[in-house]
Amino acid sequence: MLIVHNPLQASHAGRHEMFRGRLVPCHETPERFEQVMAELARRPVGPMRTPLPGHEAADDARLARIHDAAYLAFLAGAWDEWLALDAANAALDILPSVWPNHGLRRDVSPLNFSARVGLYGFDAGTPITAGSWSAARAGAACAMDAARAVAAGQVRAALALTRPPGHHAGPDFFGGYCFLNNAALAAQTLRDAGAARVAVLDIDYHHGNGTQTIFEARSDVLTVSLHGDPRTEYPFYLGHADERGTGAGLGCNLNLPLPAGTGFETWSDALQTALAAVRAFAADALVVPLGVDTWEGDPISRFRLRSDDYLRIGAALGALGLPTVYTLEGGYAAAQMGVNVVNVLAGHLD
Ligand code: Q9C
Numbered sequence: 001m002l003i004v005h006n007p008l009q010a011s012h013a014g015r016h017e018m019f020r021g022r023l024v025p026c027h028e029t030p031e032r033f034e035q036v037m038a039e040l041a042r043r044p045v046g047p048m049r050t051p052l053p054g055h056e057a058a059d060d061a062r063l064a065r066i067h068d069a070a071y072l073a074f075l076a077g078a079w080d081e082w083l084a085l086d087a088a089n090a091a092l093d094i095l096p097s098v099w100p101n102h103g104l105r106r107d108v109s110p111l112n113f114s115a116r117v118g119l120y121g122f123d124a125g126t127p128i129t130a131g132s133w134s135a136a137r138a139g140a141a142c143a144m145d146a147a148r149a150v151a152a153g154q155v156r157a158a159l160a161l162t163r164p165p166g167h168h169a170g171p172d173f174f175g176g177y178c179f180l181n182n183a184a185l186a187a188q189t190l191r192d193a194g195a196a197r198v199a200v201l202d203i204d205y206h207h208g209n210g211t212q213t214i215f216e217a218r219s220d221v222l223t224v225s226l227h228g229d230p231r232t233e234y235p236f237y238l239g240h241a242d243e244r245g246t247g248a249g250l251g252c253n254l255n256l257p258l259p260a261g262t263g264f265e266t267w268s269d270a271l272q273t274a275l276a277a278v279r280a281f282a283a284d285a286l287v288v289p290l291g292v293d294t295w296e297g298d299p300i301s302r303f304r305l306r307s308d309d310y311l312r313i314g315a316a317l318g319a320l321g322l323p324t325v326y327t328l329e330g331g332y333a334a335a336q337m338g339v340n341v342v343n344v345l346a347g348h349l350d
């Protein structure tokens with residue numbers, strides 16, 4: 001198992017997210033990354049590195065295939081725009097507070113900065129800070145590097161320690177603590193390196209709405225997600241069982257929503273359904289957006305998985321026998337997060 005880690009992850013450190021009328025401290029913190037690194041130092045699973053140089057141009061071109069050019073330009077320039085409004089903004093994070101919902105137009109190009117933030121951001125829980133763009137871009141580079149190593153047969157499996165996470169980010173939107181869709185970029189990298197069919201099996205607590213939206217009309221990428229039922233759980237407006245893909249991609253999306261309170265027995269029955277779909281698709285490679293916010297002690301999620309369960313999850317994923325890229329998604333009980341992530345990797349290896 002190769003580990004590719006993001007040297008710039010700490011430069012994305014939001015201060016506050018909006019929650020029930022209050023600004024509360026961000027759940028998605030640099031400490032999460034540090035806890036995974038610390039557990040990997042205690043229980044090594046293979047070589048560790050930052051992305052190999054020499055692929056910057058290809059990576060940028062691939063970013064522009066998954067995300068819209070205007071969206072990428074917005075992310076790259078948002079902090080400078082924010083400072084230009086008022087130098088005192090340096091002490092604050094950017095959060096949207098107005099959105100083009102309910103009959104308002106998305107096809108306009110607002111000059112107002114707040115209007116531009118709301119055009120792209122779909123919640124008020126995902127702050128943009130001074131270092132968010134460089135951290136997200138470097139994290140995406142980890143995902144593409146990991147996919148290249150797996151595609152070249154250098155390793156059978158790799159984990160990209162992507163922070164910020166990615167699976168809620170879509171072609172032209174950020175939210176759910178995500179800016180660039182690392183898992184989609186890994187899947188596209190595998191496709192570009194010759195895998196004809198790629199499966200994305202998302203096991204984060206939250207539905208991977210960004211990944212579904214990116215691939216919903218494509219038949220070369222299967223998207224499967226196990227997650228808290230969006231009737232009660234974030235991101236609410238996507239992730240329902242009746243979403244099966246569109247156009248040429250019809251039948252290439254499978255959502256397996258589970259009620260809040262679900263424990264490992266029920267969860268692993270759904271995992272078997274997901275694995276059967278991956279096998280039936282005859283995928284050449286697998287991408288696993290790995291969130292450990294399914295853990296029983298997660299502060300913002302409501303499944304009941306235990307730390308030992310992650311060993312079995314890794315073993316079940318490894319038994320598919322596919323070249324596999326893991327991306328790091330959610331998990332907000334930072335102190336237990338390293339154990340849970342490394343358990344998946346250790347299970348995959350055994
Ligand atoms: N203030 C991922 O796991 N809001 N994103 C929760 C708590 C958003 C989770 C409300 C949760 C997003 C990658």
Ligand code: ZN
Nearest residue numbers: 204205206330
């Ligand atoms: Zn999550």
